[in-house]
Amino acid sequence: MGNRRYDSDFKREAVRMVVEDGLGVREVERSLGITHGVLKGWVQKHRDHQDAAFVGRVAAESPEAELKRLRKENERLQRERDILKKAVAIFSTDPHRYSGS
Incomplete structure (x- = not known):
């Protein structure tokens, strides 16, 4: 099974569903077809870097x-x-x- 690439907008929307809508990580992963555990990393990245989380490489x-x-x-x-x-x-x-x- 290859690694699937997700664009920045997709990641932001998935994170928004967890952070703003209060949906569970596993629930969103299942509904969007995301591999188990991937969304948790995206949510943590969002918490660490906010707006810069999914804009190419994270600035120092x-x-x-x-x-x-x-x-x-x-x-x-x-x-x-x-x-x-x-x-x-x-x-x-x-x-x-x-x-x-």
């Missing part, structure tokens, strides 16, 4: 823009870590409760 970020993007990513990763810590705490309180034993 200014140091200020990079710092802002990295701070935002750091906050997201910290939230994810905190959620995982809570999940570990919940599942480690009674190991037999969730093991099916």
Whole structure:
């Protein structure tokens, strides 16, 4: 199976369906015939680069823009870590409760 190329307008519309319309990534992938996992990358690229996401090659970020993007990513990763810590705490309180034993 070859790699299919999508034009910028198609990518922007698919991302818009997720970001603005609130549709699920998998739902949009299925409805547009996009290979599983591709749209998730497009959405992340849009979040990282906004309007420059699908305009040929992405221009180099200014140091200020990079710092802002990295701070935002750091906050997201910290939230994810905190959620995982809570999940570990919940599942480690009674190991037999969730093991099916």
